[in-house]
Amino acid sequence: MKHSFLLLLIFSVSFSFAQTEQEKIVEDFKPSSVNQPGKEFPKVNSEGRVRVQIEAPKANKVQLDIGGVKYDLEKNKEGVWLGESAPQDEGFHYYQLNIDGASVPDPGSKYYYGAGRWGSGIEIPAGDKEFYALKDVPHGNVSENLYFSEITQQWRRNFVYTPPGYFENLEKRYPVLYLQHGSYEDETGWSSQGHANLILDNLIASGDAEPMIIVMDNGYAYKPEDLEKAGENRPMSSFEEVLINEVIPKIDNKFRTISNRENRAIAGLSMGASHTMSIIMNNLDHFSYYGGFSGTANFPGNKKLDADTFLNGAFxxxxxxxxxxxxxxxxxxxxxxxxxxxTVNEFRDMLEKQDIDYTFYSSPDTAHEWLTWRRSLYQYAQLLFN
Amino acid sequence: MKHSFLLLLIFSVSFSFAQTEQEKIVEDFKPSSVNQPGKEFPKVNSEGRVRVQIEAPKANKVQLDIGGVKYDLEKNKEGVWLGESAPQDEGFHYYQLNIDGASVPDPGSKYYYGAGRWGSGIEIPAGDKEFYALKDVPHGNVSENLYFSEITQQWRRNFVYTPPGYFENLEKRYPVLYLQHGSYEDETGWSSQGHANLILDNLIASGDAEPMIIVMDNGYAYKPEDLEKAGENRPMSSFEEVLINEVIPKIDNKFRTISNRENRAIAGLSMGASHTMSIIMNNLDHFSYYGGFSGTANFPGNKKLDADTFLNGAFxxxxxxxxxxxxxxxxxxxxxxxxxxxTVNEFRDMLEKQDIDYTFYSSPDTAHEWLTWRRSLYQYAQLLFN
Known part of the structure; x- marks a missing residue:
């Protein structure tokens, strides 16, 4: 069950949305900031509507599928379909086009891994977008780091953010944040749609976060024997074992880390929040900071938590x-x-009953999506390694 | 004209290809090695045919568009379209699906930037694929490296391959290869569809290439004033100026390079071969090795070259x-x-007439595509910095 966080959101409600308020649409559409080079569509207006366009002269029906709703497009004389969605929340959304029943990426947008597929994404400009913008500050690097996992018997990779100065100041060592994606996402999410690198670049430049390394790995990790046993079911995950016994030692060997629990943090979003909570409570000798964005290990929260039994009495x-x-x-x-x-409130209730301190951040007007998680990282990173 | 190398190949011949040899297809299709996680289609068989499948119950016509030919798919009772191409050359190919006139990426494949768009790619296993395979050898890293260009007044990026040991052996400095993509491609091409990192990892492991840094930048670089002047035309490129005055100094500042002409090479494919030949001949104080894969600066070769005038008499x-x-x-x-x-033969004729030595490599049975360029890099890298 813990793996199904995002599933709630993946499957679009499959009905057509009659555009009854056509006349009210504000005509100030601009190309999305995450379009492919030179592409005019998709566009976004000041209301947060998404307008798409695609040439499909012989199609019977074309829809824009975003936010769980399918919007019918209209065809013009040239065989080009055009239409727009209702206003969307600020931030990043996955979406797709539906052409005569085929769900496909929009050829105008850049592509992202989420909802279990590489597909289209769009950015509704947020009022606070400056904190994750590419700005005139020193920039760290994001490196693709390949490794062979003996545990899963597979080549795996993580993306490693090294802060500005890492390549030049060869004496300096850094604390490390292990940062996990959510369900049906992968190791590309945090540095692509998450902008973890830009968020840290900006925070480090303003002196609001300590320079740190961030390791973004893939939370899906299965042993061959567990895959075989599981058959059609979801196999048991060995990510904790991979992280503790393989990823952390390899990172500490290759990068100039400060290798102790005081200088190691772990955080994740949604499924990643759940997994990393179990991981840190099982490995308090490895980490000393926990961050859970949009999730806790008691998902889906449907009963009061008993501190004596939850996670084997860890709290x-x-x-x-x-x-x-x-x-x-x-x-x-x-x-x-x-x-x-x-889910999160029941966990908070338990902590309060136990008189355990915690920090809670509430992201205004965002759902279970990346703007919530960008903001969460922005808040969380400022509190680390002080 | 020099920018149009790949244009020759981009625009598919738009006719339907009757599958008259249906009965001869060898039924040993396997999922493509570059499918999205968990996706069964597209598939490739031992003949090099590409079979695609897509659910589009209400579509009138669905085609597979690959290698300049569109192949009709057939619909089954469940509304799923299925079909395959004629045998394709070994190596990597861009392709797309066409659904009722809409050209879209295949939701089953991973996506690559080429032919001027992010879209589907497929790999026909090559007999010599081991040289670019992910193998049990030490691996370098590929880092995304952001920088602001004063010349173009834009944020740009390159991808930097650092060889195995770079992060650990902090005393060691390395020679550098500047490696350029082709027309309608970008800075992602060489490390994604090109596998430059894996090719070097394998060559370094076997002792057949010197450990080196590879910098893969974007060959399109325009000054704001030149963009304005050009209007609808292609503006004058300032890539040479960006490379010499911005990229190389920044790379030398950040990475542990050996910063002299003896330890700097430049190479490119197609349009990149043409550009880099001009760049090196204008900057022999910066580079001492040239590599031109599938192109030379006299493209499109339609006249004998005069050594006294070609590139201002550089040869x-x-x-x-x-x-x-x-x-x-x-x-x-x-x-x-x-x-x-x-084009290339005319350039060779000129060199021979001038009695100037050169090395020529011929890639068997490949066209103007990535397997030619992977093999070219494999050959070229072995000859550098010895």
């Missing part, structure tokens, strides 16, 4: 927690589905 | 060239279009 001793964990950080977007509030 | 003095250039390397695939043979 049963408040003094122990205060000593071993420098920070428990959690966040939610105000427009997330009820299930996420229920 | 007029053989002794000068022998002293200043450690290597002129050229290559072509045996199935490339006549225009590329004509």
């Amino acid at each position: 049963s001793n408040a003094e122990d927690i205060e000593e071993k964990l420098n920070m428990i950080f959690m966040s939610l977007g105000t427009k997330e589905a009820e299930i996420f509030f229920k | 007029s003095n053989a002794e000068d060239i022998e002293e200043k250039l450690n290597m002129i390397f050229m290559s072509l695939g045996t199935k490339e279009a006549e225009i590329f043979f004509k």
Whole structure:
């Protein structure tokens, strides 16, 4: 069940949305900031509507599929289909086109891995977009880092953010944040749609975050024998074992890390929040900062948590927690589905009952999407390694 | 004209290809090695045919568009379209689907930037694929490296391959290869569809190439005033100026390079071969090795070259060239279009007349595509910095 966070959002409601308010549309559309080079469409207007265009002269029906709703497009005399969505929330959204029943990427947009596929994404400019903008500050690098996992018997990779100065100041060592994606996403998410590198570049430039390394790995990791056993079911994940026994030692060998628990943080979004909470509570000798964005390990929260039994009693001793964990950080977007509030609130209730401190951040007007997580990282990173 | 190399291949011949040899198809199709995770289609068989499948229950006509030919698919009772191409050459090919006139990426494949768009790619396994395979050898890293260009007044980026050991052996400095993509491609091509990193990892592991840094930048670079002047035409490129005055100094500042002409090489494919030949002949104080894959600066070769006038007489003095250039390397695939043979052969004729040494590599049974260029890099890299 813990793997199904995003599934709630993936499957679009399959009905046509009659565009009854055509006349009200504000005609100030501009090409999306994440279009392919030279492409005019998709466009976004000041209301946050998404307008798409595609040439499909022989098609019977073309739809824009975004935010769980399919919007009919209209064909002009030249065989070009055009139409727009209702206003969307600020931030990043996955979407696709549907041409006579075929769900395909929009050839105008750049592509992202999310919702279990490489597909189209669009950016509705956010009022606070400056914190993740590419600005005139020193920039770190994001490196693709390949490694063979003996545990999964596969080549895997992570993306490693090294902060500005890493390549020049060869004496300096850095703390490390291990940062995980959500369900049906992968190791590309945080540096692509997440802008983790730009968020840190900006925070480091303004002196609001410590220079740190960020390691973004893939949370799906299965042993061959577990894959075989599982058959059609989801196999048992061995990501904790891969992270602790393979990723961290390899990162510490290759990069100039400060290799101790005081200088190691872990965080994740949605499924990643759940997994990383289990991982840190099982490995308090490895990490001292936890961040859970839009999720906790009790997902889907449908019962009161008992501190004596939840995660084998990991939160049963408040003094122990205060000593071993420098920070428990959690966040939610105000427009997330009820299930996420229920989950996180039950976890918070337990912490409060146990008298365990935590930090909570609420992202205004965002749902279970990347603007919530960009903002969460922005808040969280400022609190690390001080 | 020099920018139009690939244009020759981009625009598909738009006719339907009757599948008259249906009965002869060898039924040993396997999922393509560059499919999205978990996707069964597209598939490739031992003949090199590409079979695609897409659900489009309401479509009238669906085609597979590959290698300049459109192949009709057939619809089954469930509304799923299926069909295959004629046998394709070994190696990597761009392709797309056409659904009722809409040209879109195949939702089953991974996406690549080429032919001026992010779109589908497929790999026909090559007999010699081991040289670019991900193998159990030490691996370098590929880093995204952002920089602001004062010349173009834009943020740009390159991808930088650092060889195995770069992050650990902090005393060691490395020679650098500047490696350019072709027309309608970008800075992602060489490390994605080109596998430049894996080719070098394998060559370094076997001792057949010197450990080197590879910088892969974007060959399109325009000053704001030139963009304005050009209007609808292609503006004058300032890539040479960006490379010499911005990229090289920034790379030398950030990475542990050996910063002299003896330890700097430049190479490119197609349009990149043409540009880099001009760049090196204008800047022999910066580089000492040239590689031109599937192209030379006299494209499109339609007249005999006069050494006294070609590139301002850069090749007029053989002794000068022998002293200043450690290597002129050229290559072509045996199935490339006549225009590329004509171009490169005319350049070779001129060199021979001038008694200037060069190395030529011929890639068997490949056209103006990535397997030609992977093989060319494999050959070229072995000759550098010895």
